[in-house]
Structure formats: C-alpha cells, structure tokens
Amino acid sequence: xxxxxxxxxxxxxxxxxxxxxxxxxxxxxxxxxxxxxxxxxxxxxxxxxxxxxxxxxxxxxxxxxxxxxxxxxxxxxxxxxxxxxxxxxxxxxxxxxxxxxxxxxxxxxxxxxxxxxxxxxxxxxxxxxxxxxxxxxxxxxxxxxxxxxxxxxxxxxxxxxxxxxxxxxxxxxxxxxxxxxxxxxxxxxxxxxxxxxxxxxxxxxxxxxxxxxxxxxxxxxxxxxxxxxxxxxxxxxxxxxxxxxxxxxxxxxxxxxxxxxxxxxxxxxxxxxxxxxxxxxxxxxxxxxxxxxxxxxxxxxxxxxxxxxxxxxxxxxxxxxxxxxxxxxxxxxxxxxxxxxxxxxxxxxxxxxxxxxxxxxxxxxxxxxxxxxxxxxxxxxxxxxxxxxxxxxxxxxxxxxxx
Amino acid sequence: xxxxxxxxxxxxxxxxxxxxxxxxxxxxxxxxxxxxxxxxxxxxxxxxxxxxxxxxxxxxxxxxxxxxxxxxxxxxxxxxxxxxxxxxxxxxxxxxxxxxxxxxxxxxxxxxxxxxxxxxxxxxxxxxxxxxxxxxxxxxxxxxxxxxxxxxxxxxxxxxxxxxxxxxxxxxxxxxxxxxxxxxxxxxxxxxxxxxxxxxxxxxxxxxxxxxxxxxxxxxxxxxxxxxxxxxxxxxxxxxxxxxxxxxxxxxxxxxxxxxxxxxxxxxxxxxxxxxxxxxxxxxxxxxxxxxxxxxxxxxxxxxxxxxxxxxxxxxxxxxxxxxxxxxxxxxxxxxxxxxxx
Numbered sequence: 174x175x176x177x178x179x180x181x182x183x184x185x186x187x188x189x190x191x192x193x194x195x196x197x198x199x200x201x202x203x204x205x206x207x208x209x210x211x212x213x214x215x216x217x218x219x220x221x222x223x224x225x226x227x228x229x230x231x232x233x234x235x236x237x238x239x240x241x242x243x244x245x246x247x248x249x250x251x252x253x254x255x256x257x258x259x260x261x262x263x264x265x266x267x268x269x270x271x272x273x274x275x276x277x278x279x280x281x282x283x284x285x286x287x288x289x290x291x292x293x294x295x296x297x298x299x300x301x302x303x304x305x306x307x308x309x310x311x312x313x314x315x316x317x318x319x320x321x322x323x324x325x326x327x328x329x330x331x332x333x334x335x336x337x338x339x340x341x342x343x344x345x346x347x348x349x350x351x352x353x354x355x356x357x358x359x360x361x362x363x364x365x366x367x368x369x370x371x372x373x374x375x376x377x378x379x380x381x382x383x384x385x386x387x388x389x390x391x392x393x394x395x396x397x398x399x400x401x402x403x404x405x406x407x408x409x410x411x412x413x414x415x416x417x418x419x420x421x422x423x424x425x426x427x428x429x430x431x432x433x434x435x436x437x438x439x440x441x442x443x444x445x446x447x448x449x450x451x452x453x454x455x456x457x458x459x460x461x462x463x464x465x466x467x468x469x470x471x472x473x474x475x476x477x478x479x480x481x482x483x484x485x486x487x488x489x490x491x492x493x494x495x496x497x498x499x500x501x502x503x504x505x506x507x508x509x510x511x512x513x514x515x516x517x518x519x520x521x522x523x524x525x526x527x528x529x530x531x532x533x534x535x536x537x538x539x540x541x542x543x544x545x546x547x548x549x550x551x552x553x554x555x556x557x558x559x560x561x562x563x564x565x566x567x568x569x570x571x572x573x574x575x576x
Numbered sequence: 577x578x579x580x581x582x583x584x585x586x587x588x589x590x591x592x593x594x595x596x597x598x599x600x601x602x603x604x605x606x607x608x609x610x611x612x613x614x615x616x617x618x619x620x621x622x623x624x625x626x627x628x629x630x631x632x633x634x635x636x637x638x639x640x641x642x643x644x645x646x647x648x649x650x651x652x653x654x655x656x657x658x659x660x661x662x663x664x665x666x667x668x669x670x671x672x673x674x675x676x677x678x679x680x681x682x683x684x685x686x687x688x689x690x691x692x693x694x695x696x697x698x699x700x701x702x703x704x705x706x707x708x709x710x711x712x713x714x715x716x717x718x719x720x721x722x723x724x725x726x727x728x729x730x731x732x733x734x735x736x737x738x739x740x741x742x743x744x745x746x747x748x749x750x751x752x753x754x755x756x757x758x759x760x761x762x763x764x765x766x767x768x769x770x771x772x773x774x775x776x777x778x779x780x781x782x783x784x785x786x787x788x789x790x791x792x793x794x795x796x797x798x799x800x801x802x803x804x805x806x807x808x809x810x811x812x813x814x815x816x817x818x819x820x821x822x823x824x825x826x827x828x829x830x831x832x833x834x835x836x837x838x839x840x841x842x843x844x845x846x847x848x849x850x851x852x853x854x855x856x857x858x859x860x861x862x863x864x865x866x867x868x869x870x871x872x873x874x875x876x877x878x879x880x881x882x883x884x885x886x887x888x889x890x891x892x893x894x895x896x897x898x899x900x901x902x903x904x905x906x907x908x909x910x911x912x913x914x915x916x917x918x
Binding site: 235270273279398399400404511514515520521528529 | 635734857
C-alpha cells in the first residue's frame with residue numbers, strides 16, 4: 174500500500190479529506206501542508222497518491238503514457254466502476270481514441286476561429302456592464318456579472334436554443350462534483366441527474382443546434398469524416414460540461430481579486446491590455462479547477478517512491494499554482510507577474526481546449542468594466558460555493574465608483 | 577543552424593526547483609529543439625532510420641500518427657520527415673530516410689555525413705495527415721511512403737479496426753520495415769514492382785465502401801493513380817500525403833532578425849538562440865504563453881508584415897500560407913523584419 178522503494182524513506186501519509194467542507198471553504202492550509210510533506214503524499218482516506226508541488230503536478234499532467242485519463246479523471250476508477258455517464262471522448266480518453274475528438278475541438282475553439290466573436294462579445298460585455306451599473310453601484314458580482322455574462326454569450330456561441338439554459342450550471346456543478354467521492358455534494362445533485370443529463374444530451378443533437386456556432390462546427394467535422402457522427406454529440410457535450418462553470422468561477426476569481434487588490438485594479442485601468450494577463454494570474458491564484466485525478470498505467474517511479482499500477486493519483490493544480498518552489502511570492506495576486514506556465518488549465522495533451530474562449534470572455538468583461546469603473550471593493554461578506562473540483566463562489570457583493 | 581539548447585527537453589517543468597525569489601526571473605530556454613542523433617540504422621537498401629533524442633534526455637513534444645518533423649541538418653538544409661516510431665516512447669523520435677537519387681543533397685547528407693552524436697534542429701511535430709476514426713482502413717504505401725502509415729497501422733490494431741496494407745516499391749531489397757510488417761500476416765500485401773509490376777489499386781480497393789478510409793503516401797505517380805482509382809469514392813474517404821523528403825525546405829534564418837511591435841512602437845532584435853517571446857518580454861512587453869511548445873495557442877500574435885517561419889503544431893498549411901498569425905513561443909522569421917500586432 175505504502176510500499177517504499179528506497180530503504181529508509183517512508184512515503185508521507187495524511188488522512189486529510191480534500192473534499193470536506195472546511196477544506197473546500199479554504200483549501201490553502203491543506204495545500205501548503207501537502208506541499209511541505211513531500212513530492213508525493215499518500216492520502217489514506219481515499220487510498221490515493223497525491224501531488225501538490227508544481228514539479229510533480231506538471232510532470233504528471235504531461236505524462237499521458239504513465240498516468241492515463243481513460244480510467245476516469247475523478248476518484249472513481251473506471252477499470253472497476255461504471256461511470257455515471259458515458260465517458261468524455263476528450264477528458265476521459267487516452268490516445269489513440271483521444272486524438273480525433275481533441276483535434277476537432279481544438280480547431281473549433283482555436284484563437285483564429287474565435288476572432289469572429291471578439292467584437293460581438295465586446296459589445297455584449299459593454300451592454301451588460303451598462304445594465305448592471307444603471308441599476309446601482311452596489312451589486313452581487315456573481316449573479317449579476319460573472320454568471321450572467323458566460324450564460325449570455327457562450328450558449329449562443331455554441332448554438333443552443335433559448336429554452337432550458339438554466340440547466341447548464343446545475344449540470345456542470347454536478348459533473349464537477351462527481352469527480353470527487355460520493356459525498357453529500359454528489360448526493361445533492363443526484364435527484365436531477367437523469368433529467369439534466371437528458372436535457373444536455375438533447376441539446377447535443379444536430380437538430381437542436383443552430384446552423385452556425387461551435388456545435389455546428391463540430392457536426393461539420395463529422396461530415397468531413399474527421400470524427401464519426403456518433404462522436405459529435407459527445408464532443409458537443411464536452412463543451413457544455415466544461416465551458417460554463419469553469420468560466421463563471423474564473424471570472425468570479427478575477428473580480429474578487431480586483432475587489433481585494435485596489436492597486437491592481439488601478440494598474441488594469443491604466444493599462445487595459447493587461448486584462449488577459451489578469452485572468453491567467455487569477456486562474457493561477459484561485460485555480461477554478463482545483464484537482465484532477467489520473468490512474469497509473471504501470472508502476473510509475475516518482476522520486477524515491479513508486480505509484481503502483483492501477484492506483485489513482487490526485488493532482489492538486491491549485492497547490493502547484495501556489496508552490497513557492499516555482500512562483501515568487503505565490504500568494505500575491507500581482508499583474509506584474511508572468512503567470513505563464515500555470516497549470517490551472519492543465520498541461521499536455523488534455524490542456525483545456527476552451528481556454529481561449531474563457532480568455533476572450535473575461536477580456537471583454539474586464540475591458541468594459543475598466544472603462545466605466547474607477548474603483549471596486551467588497552460591500553459585504555462573500556460566500557463560497559462548495560464543489561468537489563471547483564473553487565467557486567456563490568456571492569461577491571461589491572461596491573463600485575463610476576469613472 | 578539552430579544552435580539553441582533545451583537540455584531538459586520540452587515538457588519538463590521549467591524554472592522549477594529554485595526556491596523563491598528568482599523563480600520568475602529564470603530565463604526559459606526557447607523550444608526550437610536541438611536533438612541529438614542517438615542511432616542510425618540501415619533498414620533496407622538506401623533506407624535508414626534515424627533516432628533522435630534530447631541531448632540531456634527528457635520528454636519530446638507529443639505527436640500523433642501522420643505527423644512529420646522539420647529536420648535542420650548541420651549543413652543548413654531543412655527537410656521534412658514523417659515520424660515512424662513509437663509515440664508511447666516520449667524520449668525518442670524515429671524517422672526513415674530514403675537516399676534520393678535525384679535529390680538536392682539533404683538525404684545524401686543524412687546517409688553519408690550525419691553521424692550518431694550529431695546535433696540537428698527539429699521543428700514540429702505537425703500533422704497534416706491525421707488518422708480519422710473509421711471501422712476499416714485501406715493503407716497504400718509507395719516506397720518510403722510507408723513511414724507515416726506504420727504508426728497508423730499500430731493505432732488501427734489498438735483500436736481493433738479492420739485494416740489492410742498494399743505496399744509497393746521498386747524491389748524487395750529496398751523496401752523498409754518488411755520484417756515488422758510480416759507479423760501482420762495476410763493483412764499486408766508486399767508488391768515489389770520488379771516481381772509484380774505496377775500496383776493493382778483497383779483490385780486492392782474494391783468497391784467504394786462508406787465505412788472505409790483510404791490512406792496513401794508515396795511518390796506523385798502513385799498518388800495520381802490512387803486518385804484516379806478512387807474517383808467513385810465518397811468525399812473525404814481518401815486521404816493522401818505527398819512524400820516530401822525532397823521538398824523545398826523552409827528557410828530557417830541563422831542570423832538575427834528584427835521584430836517591430838506595431839502597437840507598442842518598439843523594435844526588438846531577435847538573436848538566433850532566443851525565442852521571439854523572450855525577446856519581446858525582455859523589451860518589457862509581456863505576452864501570455866503557456867506550453868512554450870507551439871501546441872496550446874496561448875501566445876498567438878497577429879502578423880502585420882513580414883514572413884513568419886512557422887514552427888508550431890497548430891496551423892494547417894493554408895493558415896501557414898496566409899501568414900497573418902504566428903505563435904511566438906516557437907515560430908521565428910524568414911524575413912529580415914516582422915511586424916507584430918503587439
């Protein structure tokens with residue numbers, strides 16, 4: 174179980190529950206403890222091996238040969254357990270099955286392909302910011318801005334019909350909870366799983382989707398034979414699962430960061446072109462996707478220890494993104510830092526295919542806000558939203574001064 | 577030639593391991609990879625395999641079947657070769673090199689001069705010839721055109737797809753990989769021209785099959801014959817790649833070039849051993865990047881003037897030709913000056 178390779182070197186063991194509510198409320202102390210315990214730690218509660226340092230997390234993310242995804246990127250091991258839904262062709266697949274769907278989605282969401290959306294999204298962001306500010310200078314950034322904007326632009330870009338879009342957030346929330354253990358958060362989503370999965374599956378059909386958009390582009394790839402018609406709806410499903418909650422919480426993270434770092438907001442106002450940098454710094458700092466699992470395909474040596482074949486490893490992306498071995502003053506949200514190389518979007522062949530979409534959305538909102546808002550501060554207690562995978566917000570009350 | 581070094585190899589953590597304050601300031605080596613020839617193996621008459629690895633070991637960039645790399649030889653020539661090794665081995669690239677009788681010296685250099693231990697510049701890998709999912713594959717190889725098809729066959733086997741290979745060449749002695757292919761039994765038809773004459777494409781392909789995909793790589797006359805033989809097949813069923821060993825060779829500068837940042841008003845000189853990304857950052861203009869390998873697309877920059885030397889794995893041929901965008905973590909310049917939208 175905790176077999177050691179080199180004599181005299183024992184694998185550190187911790188019985189912490191990374192999915193307990195008090196940890197989800199503030200994961201930073203646990204992350205620091207795991208980082209300090211060593212390059213690899215055995216989490217006895219779930220019988221998994223954990224990496225919390227940047228070096229090991231990065232190395233595990235890129236090593237698709239040694240640490241596979243097809244056995245599930247959550248705690249559940251698909252070698253022994255049946256997944257709650259058909260596995261994702263992207264997230265939960267290894268080469269060669271991963272190749273074609275990944276290639277298609279990467280192309281559909283490439284920076285070049287997104288250029289046609291830029292002006293429209295900038296205008297949408299201006300309009301939303303105007304709406305919010307016209308009804309007052311105190312508001313809750315989460316419902317009013319950070320979930321409103323992605324829900325306004327992303328489903329249109331995919332080509333979803335107007336009805337039922339309120340299902341996207343609960344579906345995504347459950348999907349990300351389901352990567353964790355079968356705890357109360359998973360139980361909370363269970364009653365609606367069949368209904369929400371059914372709704373999502375319905376939206377992925379060609380007939381449900383608009384004739385233009387990411388969804389249509391994915392189906393067009395099946396016309397060219399780049400993927401099969403059976404794959405197309407599952408690739409669309411990946412968009413709907415991974416494309417909403419993550420962006421909402423990333424946007425929340427960057428707004429919370431600015432509300433608590435007024436000097437950084439001034440920097441952004443002076444230099445609005447820092448918007449992209451600010452988003453990636455926020456993704457490093459808050460890491461909306463905190464954790465993902467892999468499964469060892471063989472006995473994999475990590476430092477002095479061995480991850481046994483078939484065992485799960487838990488990669489703490491958020492901990493890696495604050496590892497002082499990699500980042501100077503890692504707890505600071507600082508626009509003068511180059512956040513390049515953070516693992517908040519993953520790394521390697523599974524690196525987030527939608528990252529450019531998220532960057533474009535966040536750039537639009539930050540640019541519009543920076544033009545209208547001189548200062549932004551917290552106007553009341555913030556409330557976290559607990560999710561087994563996501564570092565998320567329920568409420569960020571803010572007060573702004575108009576420019 | 578490209579004299580940049582990435583001793584730790586792409587894909588390994590950068591700037592890690594040094595505690596604290598210096599982490600951000602640690603220079604990141606550019607990822608125009610320089611690899612070492614670790615083996616040179618004669619496969620058949622006039623055909624050899626080169627194995628390449630990072631000088632200090634470590635992971636190379638991931639690739640998919642059908643991918644090729646640009647090899648910049650110590651004599652300055654650049655040639656494209658399909659990867660034909662094992663993608664599960666992240667530390668080694670393998671390419672097959674045919675000695676071209678009428679080539680312009682690239683393949684002759686590889687055969688006669690290039691030695692184990694030599695360093696070569698490597699761009700890519702890029703894939704313009706990807707394997708798409710299908711129930712059945714019909715592979716047609718002419719000579720050295722077998723190289724991109726070999727890893728495809730491996731994948732077809734893994735996926736449990738039905739596949740067959742028709743493999744032609746001038747004579748049996750010059751056809752590489754026959755031993756490897758023998759293991760597949762009657763899925764493989766080896767048809768040297770001196771024994772069988774021209775390939776019987778019509779007989780091999782049979783009637784158009786909507787569930788099958790035809791992959792062909794080889795010399796131009798074979799591709800022309802294949803296109804004629806598959807004229808009745810559905811669109812997109814047939815995928816070909818011209819064998820490009822004697823191609824034009826992308827011009828890769830060995831001298832510095834200038835990058836003008838149109839929005840910032842700065843002009844930056846990019847030295848051969850420095851990436852455009854780092855040169856721009858040193859000048860005080862931060863550009864977001866992520867993978868630093870030309871695979872994620874984070875550092876995309878618009879190109880307003882000049883001709884980029886694309887070394888990424890993202891753009892397809894048409895996008896490369898358009899020349900209006902580039903990934904500055906790996907791509908460089910063919911022209912003396914580039915004007916970027918920065």
